[in-house]
Amino acid sequence: MSAPLLSVEGVQAGYDDILVLKDCSLEVRAGEFIALVGPNGAGKSTLLRAITGLLPVRAGAIRLDGDRIDGLPPYAIAARGLTMIPEGRRLFAPLTVRENLELGAFLRRAPGQQQETLHLIFRLFPVLREKALAPAGVLSGGEQQMLALARGLMARPRLLCLDDPFLGLSRLVTNRFCQAIREITAGGMTILAAGQHVRRLLRLAHRAYLLDEGHVVLSGPGPGLLEDERLRRTLLELIPEVDRPIG
Amino acid sequence: MSLTTLAQTLASGALLGCFYTLMALAFSMVLSVTRALNLAHGDLIILGGYLGYWFWSGSGLHPLLLVPVAGAALLPLALLWQWLFNRLPEPKELSSLVLTFGLSLLLQNIMLALWRGEYRLIASESLTGSIRLGGLRLNQGRLIVAAAALAAVGGLYLALTRTRWGRAVRATSLDREAAALLGINVDQATRTTFLLALALSGGAGVLFATLHYLYPAGGIELTLLAIVLTIWAGVGRLRSVLVAGVLLGVIEALTVAWSGPRWRELVVALLLLASLLARSGGLAGGRSH
Numbered sequence: 001m002s003a004p005l006l007s008v009e010g011v012q013a014g015y016d017d018i019l020v021l022k023d024c025s026l027e028v029r030a031g032e033f034i035a036l037v038g039p040n041g042a043g044k045s046t047l048l049r050a051i052t053g054l055l056p057v058r059a060g061a062i063r064l065d066g067d068r069i070d071g072l073p074p075y076a077i078a079a080r081g082l083t084m085i086p087e088g089r090r091l092f093a094p095l096t097v098r099e100n101l102e103l104g105a106f107l108r109r110a111p112g113q114q115q116e117t118l119h120l121i122f123r124l125f126p127v128l129r130e131k132a133l134a135p136a137g138v139l140s141g142g143e144q145q146m147l148a149l150a151r152g153l154m155a156r157p158r159l160l161c162l163d164d165p166f167l168g169l170s171r172l173v174t175n176r177f178c179q180a181i182r183e184i185t186a187g188g189m190t191i192l193a194a195g196q197h198v199r200r201l202l203r204l205a206h207r208a209y210l211l212d213e214g215h216v217v218l219s220g221p222g223p224g225l226l227e228d229e230r231l232r233r234t235l236l237e238l239i240p241e242v243d244r245p246i247g
Numbered sequence: 248m249s250l251t252t253l254a255q256t257l258a259s260g261a262l263l264g265c266f267y268t269l270m271a272l273a274f275s276m277v278l279s280v281t282r283a284l285n286l287a288h289g290d291l292i293i294l295g296g297y298l299g300y301w302f303w304s305g306s307g308l309h310p311l312l313l314v315p316v317a318g319a320a321l322l323p324l325a326l327l328w329q330w331l332f333n334r335l336p337e338p339k340e341l342s343s344l345v346l347t348f349g350l351s352l353l354l355q356n357i358m359l360a361l362w363r364g365e366y367r368l369i370a371s372e373s374l375t376g377s378i379r380l381g382g383l384r385l386n387q388g389r390l391i392v393a394a395a396a397l398a399a400v401g402g403l404y405l406a407l408t409r410t411r412w413g414r415a416v417r418a419t420s421l422d423r424e425a426a427a428l429l430g431i432n433v434d435q436a437t438r439t440t441f442l443l444a445l446a447l448s449g450g451a452g453v454l455f456a457t458l459h460y461l462y463p464a465g466g467i468e469l470t471l472l473a474i475v476l477t478i479w480a481g482v483g484r485l486r487s488v489l490v491a492g493v494l495l496g497v498i499e500a501l502t503v504a505w506s507g508p509r510w511r512e513l514v515v516a517l518l519l520l521a522s523l524l525a526r527s528g529g530l531a532g533g534r535s536h
Binding site for chain 1: 305409411414415417418421424425426427429430431432433434
Protein backbone atom coordinates (compact mmCIF):
# COMPACT_ATOMS: atom_id res chain seq x y z
CA MET A 1 0.00 0.00 0.00
CA SER A 2 1.22 3.49 -0.82
CA ALA A 3 2.33 5.98 1.81
CA PRO A 4 -0.47 8.07 3.31
CA LEU A 5 -1.05 11.62 2.06
CA LEU A 6 -1.33 12.87 5.61
CA SER A 7 -0.09 11.19 8.72
CA VAL A 8 -0.52 12.49 12.23
CA GLU A 9 1.77 10.72 14.68
CA GLY A 10 1.29 11.06 18.42
CA VAL A 11 0.46 14.73 18.28
CA GLN A 12 0.02 16.88 21.38
CA ALA A 13 -1.30 20.43 21.20
CA GLY A 14 -3.27 22.90 23.27
CA TYR A 15 -3.86 26.41 24.44
CA ASP A 16 -1.79 28.04 27.19
CA ASP A 17 -1.84 25.63 30.17
CA ILE A 18 -4.46 23.31 28.75
CA LEU A 19 -3.36 20.30 26.75
CA VAL A 20 -6.30 19.50 24.47
CA LEU A 21 -4.75 16.87 22.22
CA LYS A 22 -2.98 14.31 24.37
CA ASP A 23 -2.04 11.66 21.86
CA CYS A 24 -3.52 11.76 18.39
CA SER A 25 -2.56 9.57 15.48
CA LEU A 26 -4.38 9.18 12.20
CA GLU A 27 -3.79 8.67 8.52
CA VAL A 28 -5.46 10.02 5.42
CA ARG A 29 -4.80 8.34 2.06
CA ALA A 30 -5.19 10.07 -1.28
CA GLY A 31 -8.80 10.03 -2.48
CA GLU A 32 -10.29 9.21 0.90
CA PHE A 33 -13.02 11.03 2.77
CA ILE A 34 -12.13 10.80 6.43
CA ALA A 35 -14.55 11.82 9.17
CA LEU A 36 -13.40 12.98 12.58
CA VAL A 37 -16.15 12.71 15.16
CA GLY A 38 -16.35 13.10 18.90
CA PRO A 39 -18.20 14.91 21.64
CA ASN A 40 -17.85 18.64 22.24
CA GLY A 41 -14.41 19.51 23.53
CA ALA A 42 -12.86 16.25 22.32
CA GLY A 43 -10.29 18.22 20.31
CA LYS A 44 -11.60 17.95 16.76
CA SER A 45 -11.10 21.61 15.86
CA THR A 46 -7.83 21.68 17.77
CA LEU A 47 -6.52 18.77 15.72
CA LEU A 48 -7.47 20.50 12.45
CA ARG A 49 -5.84 23.70 13.66
CA ALA A 50 -2.67 21.81 14.50
CA ILE A 51 -2.63 20.09 11.09
CA THR A 52 -3.08 23.39 9.21
CA GLY A 53 -0.40 25.12 11.28
CA LEU A 54 -2.70 27.58 13.05
CA LEU A 55 -1.75 26.02 16.38
CA PRO A 56 1.77 24.89 17.31
CA VAL A 57 2.35 21.18 17.83
CA ARG A 58 3.99 20.40 21.18
CA ALA A 59 4.96 16.81 20.53
CA GLY A 60 4.67 14.28 17.76
CA ALA A 61 4.88 14.78 14.02
CA ILE A 62 2.63 15.67 11.12
CA ARG A 63 3.66 14.61 7.63
CA LEU A 64 2.23 15.54 4.27
CA ASP A 65 3.41 13.15 1.59
CA GLY A 66 6.17 12.03 3.89
CA ASP A 67 7.53 15.53 4.61
CA ARG A 68 7.29 17.04 8.07
CA ILE A 69 4.92 20.01 8.07
CA ASP A 70 4.53 20.62 11.80
CA GLY A 71 6.31 23.84 12.71
CA LEU A 72 5.67 25.42 9.32
CA PRO A 73 3.51 28.57 9.22
CA PRO A 74 -0.03 28.04 7.87
CA TYR A 75 0.67 29.78 4.57
CA ALA A 76 3.59 27.48 3.87
CA ILE A 77 1.41 24.46 4.61
CA ALA A 78 -1.31 25.85 2.34
CA ALA A 79 1.30 26.28 -0.38
CA ARG A 80 1.98 22.53 -0.14
CA GLY A 81 -1.65 21.83 -0.94
CA LEU A 82 -3.35 21.57 2.44
CA THR A 83 -6.14 23.99 3.25
CA MET A 84 -9.10 24.22 5.58
CA ILE A 85 -12.61 25.65 5.54
CA PRO A 86 -12.54 27.04 9.06
CA GLU A 87 -15.39 26.86 11.52
CA GLY A 88 -17.65 29.90 11.17
CA ARG A 89 -16.72 30.23 7.48
CA ARG A 90 -14.41 33.24 7.92
CA LEU A 91 -15.26 34.86 4.60
CA PHE A 92 -13.93 38.28 3.62
CA ALA A 93 -17.31 39.92 4.25
CA PRO A 94 -16.85 43.32 2.55
CA LEU A 95 -15.36 41.75 -0.58
CA THR A 96 -17.56 40.38 -3.35
CA VAL A 97 -18.22 36.70 -3.97
CA ARG A 98 -15.92 36.85 -6.96
CA GLU A 99 -13.11 38.53 -5.01
CA ASN A 100 -13.43 35.86 -2.31
CA LEU A 101 -13.10 33.16 -4.94
CA GLU A 102 -10.11 34.90 -6.51
CA LEU A 103 -8.40 35.04 -3.13
CA GLY A 104 -9.07 31.31 -2.81
CA ALA A 105 -6.97 30.86 -5.93
CA PHE A 106 -4.21 33.09 -4.58
CA LEU A 107 -1.60 30.36 -4.90
CA ARG A 108 -2.50 29.46 -8.47
CA ARG A 109 -1.05 31.97 -10.80
CA ALA A 110 -2.25 30.47 -14.10
CA PRO A 111 -5.66 31.96 -14.96
CA GLY A 112 -6.59 29.00 -17.16
CA GLN A 113 -6.67 26.58 -14.25
CA GLN A 114 -8.79 29.01 -12.28
CA GLN A 115 -11.46 29.10 -14.98
CA GLU A 116 -11.75 25.34 -14.93
CA THR A 117 -12.31 25.24 -11.17
CA LEU A 118 -14.71 28.17 -11.41
CA HIS A 119 -16.84 26.20 -13.89
CA LEU A 120 -17.02 23.27 -11.50
CA ILE A 121 -17.98 25.56 -8.62
CA PHE A 122 -20.69 27.37 -10.55
CA ARG A 123 -22.11 24.01 -11.63
CA LEU A 124 -22.22 22.82 -8.01
CA PHE A 125 -23.51 26.10 -6.64
CA PRO A 126 -25.20 28.16 -9.37
CA VAL A 127 -26.26 30.76 -6.83
CA LEU A 128 -22.63 31.89 -6.50
CA ARG A 129 -22.59 32.83 -10.17
CA GLU A 130 -25.80 34.83 -9.79
CA LYS A 131 -24.42 36.70 -6.80
CA ALA A 132 -20.85 37.00 -8.02
CA LEU A 133 -20.80 40.76 -7.52
CA ALA A 134 -22.57 40.86 -4.14
CA PRO A 135 -20.50 41.37 -0.99
CA ALA A 136 -20.00 38.02 0.76
CA GLY A 137 -21.42 39.48 3.98
CA VAL A 138 -24.93 39.87 2.59
CA LEU A 139 -25.33 36.23 1.52
CA SER A 140 -27.56 33.88 3.54
CA GLY A 141 -25.93 31.42 5.93
CA GLY A 142 -26.22 28.53 3.48
CA GLU A 143 -24.84 30.58 0.62
CA GLN A 144 -21.95 31.71 2.79
CA GLN A 145 -21.11 28.10 3.60
CA MET A 146 -21.18 27.29 -0.11
CA LEU A 147 -18.87 30.21 -0.79
CA ALA A 148 -16.53 29.09 1.98
CA LEU A 149 -16.32 25.61 0.45
CA ALA A 150 -15.92 27.09 -3.04
CA ARG A 151 -13.16 29.41 -1.87
CA GLY A 152 -11.29 26.43 -0.47
CA LEU A 153 -11.80 24.46 -3.69
CA MET A 154 -10.37 27.32 -5.76
CA ALA A 155 -6.97 26.50 -4.29
CA ARG A 156 -7.29 22.96 -5.73
CA PRO A 157 -5.85 21.53 -2.53
CA ARG A 158 -4.51 18.00 -2.30
CA LEU A 159 -6.15 17.74 1.09
CA LEU A 160 -9.14 19.80 2.16
CA CYS A 161 -10.05 20.00 5.84
CA LEU A 162 -13.60 20.91 6.81
CA ASP A 163 -14.33 22.10 10.33
CA ASP A 164 -17.97 21.57 11.25
CA PRO A 165 -19.22 22.11 7.71
CA PHE A 166 -22.93 21.64 8.51
CA LEU A 167 -23.05 23.88 11.55
CA GLY A 168 -26.15 26.05 11.52
CA LEU A 169 -27.40 24.87 8.14
CA SER A 170 -30.98 23.85 7.45
CA ARG A 171 -31.66 20.23 6.46
CA LEU A 172 -32.31 21.24 2.89
CA VAL A 173 -29.03 23.10 2.57
CA THR A 174 -27.19 20.27 4.32
CA ASN A 175 -28.57 17.80 1.77
CA ARG A 176 -27.37 20.01 -1.07
CA PHE A 177 -24.05 20.30 0.63
CA CYS A 178 -23.59 16.56 1.09
CA GLN A 179 -24.42 16.09 -2.56
CA ALA A 180 -21.74 18.61 -3.54
CA ILE A 181 -19.21 16.93 -1.28
CA ARG A 182 -20.01 13.54 -2.84
CA GLU A 183 -19.35 14.99 -6.28
CA ILE A 184 -16.09 16.54 -5.17
CA THR A 185 -14.91 13.31 -3.56
CA ALA A 186 -15.89 11.36 -6.66
CA GLY A 187 -13.65 13.77 -8.58
CA GLY A 188 -10.70 12.53 -6.52
CA MET A 189 -10.42 15.22 -3.82
CA THR A 190 -9.15 14.06 -0.44
CA ILE A 191 -11.15 15.40 2.49
CA LEU A 192 -10.76 15.35 6.26
CA ALA A 193 -13.96 16.57 7.88
CA ALA A 194 -14.62 17.13 11.57
CA GLY A 195 -17.97 17.88 13.08
CA GLN A 196 -20.88 17.09 15.32
CA HIS A 197 -23.22 15.83 12.61
CA VAL A 198 -22.14 12.27 13.22
CA ARG A 199 -24.59 10.43 10.99
CA ARG A 200 -24.10 12.72 8.05
CA LEU A 201 -20.33 12.55 8.26
CA LEU A 202 -20.09 8.82 8.83
CA ARG A 203 -22.34 8.10 5.86
CA LEU A 204 -20.13 10.21 3.62
CA ALA A 205 -16.90 8.82 4.99
CA HIS A 206 -14.73 6.00 3.73
CA ARG A 207 -13.18 5.77 7.16
CA ALA A 208 -13.67 7.61 10.44
CA TYR A 209 -11.88 8.34 13.67
CA LEU A 210 -13.56 8.84 17.03
CA LEU A 211 -11.85 11.40 19.22
CA ASP A 212 -12.48 11.59 22.95
CA GLU A 213 -10.71 13.77 25.50
CA GLY A 214 -7.73 14.33 23.26
CA HIS A 215 -7.21 10.68 22.28
CA VAL A 216 -8.15 8.77 19.14
CA VAL A 217 -10.16 5.98 20.72
CA LEU A 218 -11.64 4.24 17.73
CA SER A 219 -11.28 4.04 13.98
CA GLY A 220 -12.83 2.10 11.17
CA PRO A 221 -14.93 2.27 8.03
CA GLY A 222 -17.53 5.10 8.25
CA PRO A 223 -20.93 3.38 8.05
CA GLY A 224 -19.66 0.41 10.09
CA LEU A 225 -18.48 2.69 12.86
CA LEU A 226 -21.99 4.04 13.16
CA GLU A 227 -23.08 0.67 14.53
CA ASP A 228 -20.20 0.47 17.00
CA GLU A 229 -21.18 0.18 20.64
CA ARG A 230 -18.34 2.36 21.92
CA LEU A 231 -19.17 5.17 19.49
CA ARG A 232 -22.81 4.96 20.51
CA ARG A 233 -21.82 5.19 24.16
CA THR A 234 -19.44 8.15 23.67
CA LEU A 235 -21.87 10.07 21.55
CA LEU A 236 -25.02 8.69 23.14
CA GLU A 237 -26.83 11.95 23.52
CA LEU A 238 -25.37 13.48 20.43
CA ILE A 239 -26.58 11.11 17.76
CA PRO A 240 -30.35 11.34 18.07
CA GLU A 241 -30.32 15.05 18.87
CA VAL A 242 -27.93 16.62 16.45
CA ASP A 243 -29.03 14.97 13.26
CA ARG A 244 -31.71 12.62 12.17
CA PRO A 245 -31.45 9.97 9.47
CA ILE A 246 -31.31 11.36 5.97
CA GLY A 247 -34.75 11.08 4.42
CA MET B 248 -17.05 86.95 2.52
CA SER B 249 -17.05 87.49 -1.21
CA LEU B 250 -17.59 84.69 -3.66
CA THR B 251 -13.98 84.84 -4.82
CA THR B 252 -12.66 84.64 -1.28
CA LEU B 253 -14.96 81.71 -0.62
CA ALA B 254 -13.75 79.90 -3.75
CA GLN B 255 -10.19 80.73 -2.78
CA THR B 256 -10.71 79.30 0.71
CA LEU B 257 -12.36 76.14 -0.61
CA ALA B 258 -9.57 75.54 -3.11
CA SER B 259 -6.74 76.01 -0.68
CA GLY B 260 -8.54 73.88 1.92
CA ALA B 261 -9.02 71.10 -0.61
CA LEU B 262 -5.33 71.19 -1.50
CA LEU B 263 -4.39 70.86 2.16
CA GLY B 264 -6.96 68.05 2.42
CA CYS B 265 -4.98 65.99 -0.10
CA PHE B 266 -2.06 66.06 2.30
CA TYR B 267 -4.35 65.01 5.17
CA THR B 268 -5.51 62.06 3.10
CA LEU B 269 -1.98 60.79 2.60
CA MET B 270 -1.23 61.17 6.28
CA ALA B 271 -4.41 59.41 7.39
CA LEU B 272 -3.92 56.57 4.91
CA ALA B 273 -0.55 55.72 6.39
CA PHE B 274 -2.11 55.65 9.86
CA SER B 275 -5.02 53.53 8.75
CA MET B 276 -2.78 51.05 6.90
CA VAL B 277 -0.83 50.34 10.08
CA LEU B 278 -4.05 49.96 12.05
CA SER B 279 -5.62 47.59 9.56
CA VAL B 280 -2.77 45.10 9.34
CA THR B 281 -1.36 45.25 12.87
CA ARG B 282 -4.49 46.31 14.84
CA ALA B 283 -2.19 48.78 16.59
CA LEU B 284 -3.14 52.42 17.08
CA ASN B 285 0.07 54.28 16.45
CA LEU B 286 -0.16 57.37 18.66
CA ALA B 287 3.34 58.33 17.55
CA HIS B 288 2.15 58.61 13.95
CA GLY B 289 2.27 62.42 13.93
CA ASP B 290 5.65 62.47 15.63
CA LEU B 291 7.07 60.23 12.91
CA ILE B 292 5.75 62.70 10.33
CA ILE B 293 7.36 65.59 12.18
CA LEU B 294 10.59 63.60 12.39
CA GLY B 295 10.42 63.08 8.63
CA GLY B 296 9.92 66.82 8.32
CA TYR B 297 12.97 67.59 10.46
CA LEU B 298 15.09 65.14 8.49
CA GLY B 299 13.86 66.77 5.27
CA TYR B 300 14.66 70.19 6.67
CA TRP B 301 18.10 69.01 7.71
CA PHE B 302 18.87 67.54 4.26
CA TRP B 303 17.39 70.60 2.56
CA SER B 304 19.40 73.15 4.54
CA GLY B 305 22.51 71.06 3.97
CA SER B 306 22.09 70.33 0.29
CA GLY B 307 19.70 72.94 -1.10
CA LEU B 308 17.99 70.26 -3.18
CA HIS B 309 14.39 70.70 -4.26
CA PRO B 310 12.14 69.57 -1.37
CA LEU B 311 10.26 67.15 -3.62
CA LEU B 312 13.49 65.22 -4.19
CA LEU B 313 13.87 64.91 -0.43
CA VAL B 314 10.47 63.22 0.02
CA PRO B 315 11.76 59.72 -0.83
CA VAL B 316 15.00 60.40 1.05
CA ALA B 317 13.14 61.17 4.29
CA GLY B 318 10.88 58.18 3.64
CA ALA B 319 13.85 55.86 3.34
CA ALA B 320 15.49 57.44 6.39
CA LEU B 321 12.56 56.31 8.54
CA LEU B 322 12.88 52.65 7.52
CA PRO B 323 15.35 51.62 10.25
CA LEU B 324 12.99 53.17 12.78
CA ALA B 325 10.09 51.33 11.15
CA LEU B 326 11.89 48.03 11.70
CA LEU B 327 12.33 48.89 15.38
CA TRP B 328 8.65 49.88 15.61
CA GLN B 329 7.61 46.60 14.12
CA TRP B 330 9.84 44.60 16.40
CA LEU B 331 8.13 46.30 19.34
CA PHE B 332 4.63 45.83 17.90
CA ASN B 333 5.25 42.10 17.45
CA ARG B 334 5.92 41.83 21.15
CA LEU B 335 2.72 43.53 22.26
CA PRO B 336 0.45 41.41 24.43
CA GLU B 337 -3.23 41.04 23.55
CA PRO B 338 -5.43 42.99 23.23
CA LYS B 339 -3.16 44.80 20.80
CA GLU B 340 -5.57 47.67 20.24
CA LEU B 341 -5.19 48.63 23.88
CA SER B 342 -1.59 47.76 24.65
CA SER B 343 -0.41 49.58 21.53
CA LEU B 344 -1.83 52.80 23.00
CA VAL B 345 0.47 52.54 26.00
CA LEU B 346 3.52 51.66 23.92
CA THR B 347 3.03 54.29 21.25
CA PHE B 348 2.14 57.02 23.73
CA GLY B 349 5.53 56.40 25.31
CA LEU B 350 7.25 56.31 21.93
CA SER B 351 5.55 59.59 21.03
CA LEU B 352 6.96 61.32 24.14
CA LEU B 353 10.35 59.77 23.48
CA LEU B 354 10.42 60.99 19.89
CA GLN B 355 9.32 64.49 20.91
CA ASN B 356 12.14 64.75 23.41
CA ILE B 357 14.72 63.39 20.99
CA MET B 358 13.64 65.99 18.45
CA LEU B 359 13.73 68.67 21.11
CA ALA B 360 17.30 67.64 21.94
CA LEU B 361 18.42 67.49 18.30
CA TRP B 362 16.73 70.57 16.86
CA ARG B 363 15.78 72.47 20.00
CA GLY B 364 12.41 74.17 20.23
CA GLU B 365 12.93 76.52 17.31
CA TYR B 366 10.39 76.65 14.55
CA ARG B 367 11.66 75.39 11.21
CA LEU B 368 10.20 75.65 7.75
CA ILE B 369 11.41 74.38 4.40
CA ALA B 370 11.10 77.80 2.81
CA SER B 371 12.29 76.83 -0.61
CA GLU B 372 12.03 79.53 -3.23
CA SER B 373 10.87 76.95 -5.72
CA LEU B 374 7.67 76.65 -3.71
CA THR B 375 6.74 80.30 -3.36
CA GLY B 376 4.78 82.20 -5.93
CA SER B 377 1.33 81.42 -7.10
CA ILE B 378 -0.56 80.34 -10.14
CA ARG B 379 -3.63 82.17 -11.41
CA LEU B 380 -6.50 79.94 -12.36
CA GLY B 381 -9.54 81.92 -13.46
CA GLY B 382 -10.13 84.32 -10.61
CA LEU B 383 -8.25 82.13 -8.13
CA ARG B 384 -4.69 82.50 -6.94
CA LEU B 385 -3.33 79.13 -5.95
CA ASN B 386 -0.16 78.88 -3.92
CA GLN B 387 2.41 76.94 -5.89
CA GLY B 388 3.78 75.14 -2.85
CA ARG B 389 0.33 73.90 -1.87
CA LEU B 390 -0.34 72.75 -5.41
CA ILE B 391 2.87 70.74 -5.49
CA VAL B 392 2.18 69.21 -2.09
CA ALA B 393 -1.36 68.29 -3.14
CA ALA B 394 -0.14 66.80 -6.41
CA ALA B 395 2.55 64.77 -4.66
CA ALA B 396 0.08 63.55 -2.02
CA LEU B 397 -2.51 62.62 -4.65
CA ALA B 398 0.12 60.78 -6.67
CA ALA B 399 1.09 58.77 -3.58
CA VAL B 400 -2.55 58.05 -2.70
CA GLY B 401 -3.34 57.06 -6.30
CA GLY B 402 -0.31 54.80 -6.49
CA LEU B 403 -1.29 53.18 -3.23
CA TYR B 404 -4.86 52.68 -4.45
CA LEU B 405 -3.65 50.95 -7.60
CA ALA B 406 -1.19 48.82 -5.66
CA LEU B 407 -3.85 47.72 -3.18
CA THR B 408 -6.56 46.97 -5.71
CA ARG B 409 -4.68 45.77 -8.77
CA THR B 410 -1.67 43.80 -7.58
CA ARG B 411 -1.11 40.45 -5.99
CA TRP B 412 0.55 42.20 -3.07
CA GLY B 413 -2.53 44.39 -2.62
CA ARG B 414 -4.87 41.40 -2.58
CA ALA B 415 -2.69 39.77 0.04
CA VAL B 416 -2.71 42.91 2.18
CA ARG B 417 -6.47 43.36 1.95
CA ALA B 418 -7.15 39.74 2.83
CA THR B 419 -4.68 39.89 5.71
CA SER B 420 -6.31 43.00 7.15
CA LEU B 421 -9.79 41.44 6.93
CA ASP B 422 -9.01 38.03 8.45
CA ARG B 423 -5.46 36.95 9.17
CA GLU B 424 -6.16 33.27 9.75
CA ALA B 425 -8.46 32.87 6.76
CA ALA B 426 -5.86 34.60 4.59
CA ALA B 427 -3.06 32.35 5.87
CA LEU B 428 -5.14 29.23 5.15
CA LEU B 429 -5.33 30.34 1.51
CA GLY B 430 -1.56 30.44 1.28
CA ILE B 431 -1.12 34.19 1.80
CA ASN B 432 2.09 35.02 3.61
CA VAL B 433 0.45 37.22 6.24
CA ASP B 434 3.70 38.07 8.02
CA GLN B 435 5.22 39.39 4.84
CA ALA B 436 2.06 41.34 3.98
CA THR B 437 2.11 42.92 7.43
CA ARG B 438 5.80 43.74 7.29
CA THR B 439 5.69 45.34 3.85
CA THR B 440 2.56 47.35 4.65
CA PHE B 441 4.08 48.61 7.85
CA LEU B 442 7.36 49.64 6.23
CA LEU B 443 5.52 51.31 3.37
CA ALA B 444 3.22 53.20 5.74
CA LEU B 445 6.13 54.52 7.79
CA ALA B 446 8.07 55.50 4.69
CA LEU B 447 4.98 57.37 3.48
CA SER B 448 4.80 59.13 6.85
CA GLY B 449 8.41 60.25 6.54
CA GLY B 450 7.82 61.52 3.03
CA ALA B 451 4.62 63.25 4.12
CA GLY B 452 6.67 65.00 6.79
CA VAL B 453 8.77 66.75 4.14
CA LEU B 454 5.60 67.92 2.40
CA PHE B 455 4.24 69.11 5.73
CA ALA B 456 7.42 71.05 6.49
CA THR B 457 6.95 73.11 3.34
CA LEU B 458 3.46 74.18 4.51
CA HIS B 459 3.78 74.54 8.26
CA TYR B 460 6.41 75.41 10.80
CA LEU B 461 7.88 72.34 12.48
CA TYR B 462 8.21 72.14 16.24
CA PRO B 463 8.90 69.02 18.31
CA ALA B 464 5.40 68.68 19.79
CA GLY B 465 3.62 69.38 16.51
CA GLY B 466 2.93 65.73 15.86
CA ILE B 467 0.14 65.43 18.41
CA GLU B 468 -2.19 67.47 16.27
CA LEU B 469 -1.39 65.39 13.19
CA THR B 470 -2.10 62.17 15.09
CA LEU B 471 -5.43 63.62 16.16
CA LEU B 472 -6.28 64.52 12.56
CA ALA B 473 -5.34 61.02 11.40
CA ILE B 474 -7.58 59.48 14.05
CA VAL B 475 -10.50 61.77 13.14
CA LEU B 476 -10.18 60.87 9.47
CA THR B 477 -9.87 57.15 10.18
CA ILE B 478 -13.04 57.21 12.28
CA TRP B 479 -14.86 59.21 9.65
CA ALA B 480 -13.86 57.04 6.77
CA GLY B 481 -13.59 53.62 8.37
CA VAL B 482 -10.44 51.53 8.49
CA GLY B 483 -9.01 50.58 5.13
CA ARG B 484 -11.59 52.40 3.02
CA LEU B 485 -9.42 54.27 0.59
CA ARG B 486 -11.91 56.34 -1.32
CA SER B 487 -13.71 57.41 1.84
CA VAL B 488 -10.40 58.55 3.32
CA LEU B 489 -9.82 60.76 0.27
CA VAL B 490 -13.28 62.33 0.57
CA ALA B 491 -12.92 62.77 4.33
CA GLY B 492 -9.43 64.26 4.00
CA VAL B 493 -10.48 66.87 1.45
CA LEU B 494 -13.60 67.65 3.49
CA LEU B 495 -11.54 68.16 6.63
CA GLY B 496 -9.17 70.48 4.78
CA VAL B 497 -12.11 72.54 3.53
CA ILE B 498 -13.85 72.72 6.91
CA GLU B 499 -10.61 73.80 8.51
CA ALA B 500 -9.98 76.48 5.89
CA LEU B 501 -13.52 77.81 6.25
CA THR B 502 -13.20 77.94 10.03
CA VAL B 503 -9.97 79.88 9.80
CA ALA B 504 -11.38 82.27 7.16
CA TRP B 505 -14.51 82.99 9.18
CA SER B 506 -13.32 83.11 12.75
CA GLY B 507 -9.56 83.10 12.82
CA PRO B 508 -6.97 80.37 13.41
CA ARG B 509 -7.57 79.92 17.14
CA TRP B 510 -10.87 78.08 16.50
CA ARG B 511 -9.24 75.54 14.21
CA GLU B 512 -8.31 72.96 16.82
CA LEU B 513 -11.62 73.30 18.60
CA VAL B 514 -13.48 72.53 15.39
CA VAL B 515 -11.34 69.45 14.76
CA ALA B 516 -12.00 68.25 18.31
CA LEU B 517 -15.74 68.83 17.86
CA LEU B 518 -15.65 66.88 14.61
CA LEU B 519 -13.97 64.01 16.43
CA LEU B 520 -16.68 64.02 19.10
CA ALA B 521 -19.45 64.23 16.52
CA SER B 522 -18.04 61.38 14.46
CA LEU B 523 -17.62 59.22 17.56
CA LEU B 524 -21.26 59.85 18.48
CA ALA B 525 -22.41 59.08 14.96
CA ARG B 526 -20.33 55.90 14.81
CA SER B 527 -20.85 54.59 18.29
CA GLY B 528 -20.06 51.08 17.04
CA GLY B 529 -16.37 51.90 17.30
CA LEU B 530 -13.59 52.57 14.87
CA ALA B 531 -14.74 50.11 12.26
CA GLY B 532 -18.38 50.37 13.25
CA GLY B 533 -21.34 50.95 11.03
CA ARG B 534 -20.44 48.54 8.29
CA SER B 535 -19.75 45.35 10.15
CA HIS B 536 -21.80 42.27 9.38
